[in-house]
Amino acid sequence: xxxxxxxxxxxxxxxxxxxxxxxxxxxxxxxxxxxxxxxxxxxxxxxxxxxxxxxxxxxxxxxxxxxxxxxxxxxxxxxxxxxxxxxxxxxxxxxxxxxxxxxxxxxxxxxxxxxxxxxxxxxxxxxxxxxxxxxxxxxxxxxxxxxxxxxxxxxxxxxxxxxxxxxxxxxxxxxxxxxxxxxxxxxxxxxxxxxxxxxxxxxxxxxxxxxxxxxxxxxxxxxxxxxxxxxxxxxxxxxxxxxxxxxxxxxxxxxxxxxxxxxxxxxxxxxxxxxxxxxxxx
Amino acid sequence: xxxxxxxxxxxxxxxxxxxxxxxxxxxxxxxxxxxxxxxxxxxxxxxxxxxxxxxxxxxxxxxxxxxxxxxxxxxxxxxxxxxxxxxxxxxxxxxxxxxxxxxxx
Numbered sequence: 001x002x003x004x005x006x007x008x009x010x011x012x013x014x015x016x017x018x019x020x021x022x023x024x025x026x027x028x029x030x031x032x033x034x035x036x037x038x039x040x041x042x043x044x045x046x047x048x049x050x051x052x053x054x055x056x057x058x059x060x061x062x063x064x065x066x067x068x069x070x071x072x073x074x075x076x077x078x079x080x081x082x083x084x085x086x087x088x089x090x091x092x093x094x095x096x097x098x099x100x101x102x103x104x105x106x107x108x109x110x111x112x113x114x115x116x117x118x119x120x121x122x123x124x125x126x127x128x129x130x131x132x133x134x135x136x137x138x139x140x141x142x143x144x145x146x147x148x149x150x151x152x153x154x155x156x157x158x159x160x161x162x163x164x165x166x167x168x169x170x171x172x173x174x175x176x177x178x179x180x181x182x183x184x185x186x187x188x189x190x191x192x193x194x195x196x197x198x199x200x201x202x203x204x205x206x207x208x209x210x211x212x213x214x215x216x217x218x219x220x221x222x223x224x225x226x227x228x229x230x231x232x233x234x235x236x237x238x239x240x241x242x243x244x245x246x247x248x249x250x251x252x253x254x255x256x257x258x259x260x261x262x263x264x265x266x267x268x269x270x271x272x273x274x275x276x277x278x279x280x281x282x
Numbered sequence: 283x284x285x286x287x288x289x290x291x292x293x294x295x296x297x298x299x300x301x302x303x304x305x306x307x308x309x310x311x312x313x314x315x316x317x318x319x320x321x322x323x324x325x326x327x328x329x330x331x332x333x334x335x336x337x338x339x340x341x342x343x344x345x346x347x348x349x350x351x352x353x354x355x356x357x358x359x360x361x362x363x364x365x366x367x368x369x370x371x372x373x374x375x376x377x378x379x380x381x382x383x384x385x386x387x
Contacts, residue, residue, distance in 0.1 A: 201296030208302045
C-alpha cells in the first residue's frame, strides 16, 4: 500500500496562503498547513514569497540552514535542489526560503512558473506563503495557484481586504485568464477567533464573515497561546504538542485534501473561576 | 480580570453587528465599482461638465467640484460650479449654483 502511494505521480497542487492585510496569520498558517499536509504523508514544499522580509524560515525553525534562496534559483545562481531545505522533523516537508536582500521585482512571472513546474514533478502540495498587500509579490504568489486559502480575522479591515483579494483571485490569476479553466478554488480560514468575545457580541461570528465573503469555510482557528509559543521555538503549531489551535489546523488540512471533517469551533481552555477572581498571575 | 472588574464592567453594545453592517454596505459598493471602491467615472464626469459649461461661460478647470456620498439606501452626487463674477449677469456677488442629483443605490 505504502509503495503504491509512493509510486503515484505527485499531485502537484499549488495552494496560495493569502489575505491582503498583514499580521492576520498568513505565515503561521502557511507553516501549520504545510506541516499538517506533510504529517499526513503528502510530499509538501512551502515557499516564502515575501521577498526582502524573510520570515517563514524562522517560523519553520530553519533560519540557520539557509544557503541559497528562491531568488537565487529564479536568477539561475543556484539549482532548485540546492535551495530546498529538508525539514528535520518530517522528511515529507521541504522549505524554499526567500531572499532577504533583493527586492520583489526579482520575482518574474516566467521565473516563478519555471520553479513551480519543477516542484510539481516532485511534490503533492506546493504551498505559497504570500506577502501582505496586493502588489507584485502577492500577485506572483497567487498567479499560478490552483487553490487559495484566504486568512481572515473576524475584524472589519481584515474582512474588507480579504474581499479585495478574493476579487483578485477571480480576475488576476492564470486560471482566471485561461479560457475554460476552472477558477481558483478559494476558501476562507478564520484565525484569531475568540469564542468568548463572539458570545458577548464584541466579535463578528463565523456566519457573519462567511455571509459577507460568500466563499466556503476551510476552518476556524481559535485565538491561542500555543501560536506564539510555537513561533518562539520555530515549530509549526501542528508539530508542537496538543492544542486547540493545532487541532483546528489539522482539521483544516484534512478538508484541504478533500476529507470531510465536521466543523468544530474550538477554543483553548477557558480560565476557571479562581483565575478570573484573582487574575492570571502567570 | 479580577474581582473588581466584574462590578466595573460596562454593558457593551453588540458592536459585532455594527461591524457586519458597515462591511456589507461598503463591500456592496466596492464590488460594483471597478474593484477599487472609487467611482472611476467621477474625474471624467468632472471634465465633461467643465467642457459643457465652457461653451457658454468661461470657467477654470478647478471651478467644478464633484463629490459623492455613499449611503445604505441612497447615494448622492453633488456638483458645485463656481461661476466667475463677470459672467454672472453683472451681479455684484459671485454666483454659486449647486445642483444635487440623487440616485438609488
